[in-house]
Amino acid sequence: xxxxxxxxxxxxxxxxxxxxxxxxxxxxxxxxxxxxxxxxxxxxxxxxxxxxxxxxxxxxxxxxxxxxxxxxxxxxxxxxxxxxxxxxxxxxxxxxxxxxxxxxxxxxxxxxxxxxxxxxxxxxxxxxxxxxxxxxxxxxxxxxxxxxxxxxxxxxxxxxxxxxxxxxxxxxxxxxxxxxxxxxxxxxxxxx
DNA sequence: AAGGTAGACAACCGCGGACAC
DNA sequence: CGTGTCCGCGGTTGTCTACCT
Numbered sequence: 001x002x003x004x005x006x007x008x009x010x011x012x013x014x015x016x017x018x019x020x021x022x023x024x025x026x027x028x029x030x031x032x033x034x035x036x037x038x039x040x041x042x043x044x045x046x047x048x049x050x051x052x053x054x055x056x057x058x059x060x061x062x063x064x065x066x067x068x069x070x071x072x073x074x075x076x077x078x079x080x081x082x083x084x085x086x087x088x089x090x091x092x093x094x095x096x097x098x099x100x101x102x103x104x105x106x107x108x109x110x111x112x113x114x115x116x117x118x119x120x121x122x123x124x125x126x127x128x129x130x131x132x133x134x135x136x137x138x139x140x141x142x143x144x145x146x147x148x149x150x151x152x153x154x155x156x157x158x159x160x161x162x163x164x165x166x167x168x169x170x171x172x173x174x175x176x177x178x179x180x181x182x183x184x185x186x187x188x189x190x191x192x
Numbered sequence: 193a194a195g196g197t198a199g200a201c202a203a204c205c206g207c208g209g210a211c212a213c
Numbered sequence: 214c215g216t217g218t219c220c221g222c223g224g225t226t227g228t229c230t231a232c233c234t
Contacts, residue, residue, distance in 0.1 A: 091222060107201050
């Protein structure tokens with residue numbers, strides 16, 4: 001039994017592309033009250049949208065610190081490196097690319113990078129030569145409990161520092177640390 | 193000019209983690 | 214400890230546009 005859709009309760013069932021007026025309302029509300037409280041935001045801002053839709057619109061399109069324009073060669077290179085380490089964890093990858101969003105990077109990956117890697121004869125998921133069997137897929141393998149308990153190496157601190165994790169007990173951190181342990185060949189000293 | 197197709201990206205959906213109670 | 218709620222994430226779909234026939 002799943003949770004009911006967030007939009008049903010408030011009849012906030014407006015869907016599809018955002019209008020200029022909706023954008024303006026959302027921007028004005030966030031400028032006045034700040035980000036957060038997405039569930040109550042639509043009503044407070046006078047929008048017939050669900051909170052999730054508002055959050056997505058703000059994060060992916062309206063935020064003032066977004067970088068516009070195409071992905072640079074340096075960013076392109078960094079995305080490949082980060083994806084080889086993290087797999088499809090787009091939000092973590094976006095966290096290392098100022099002004100870029102997870103959605104933008106995900107779309108970019110699916111439309112450009114997959115083709116690019118394939119043309120180089122590399123598997124877009126494993127980053128290994130096509131046809132070469134790969135034991136694990138970094139993005140999908142669940143971490144056994146015993147592995148999580150075993151993170152005591154210097155690599156753990158390196159991962160925490162690299163991804164700015166301040167809560168090393170978080171599952172996202174544990175997963176990233178696990179992946180890094182598996183890929184000692186990957187250099188975490190990346191920069192734009 | 194009209195219809196078809198592919199590419200790009202905006203937006204939606206469902207799930208799971210975190211947290212409060 | 215169990216349950217409910219909110220938020221964020223990643224996969225997927227929808228829509229618009231440019232290009233081709």
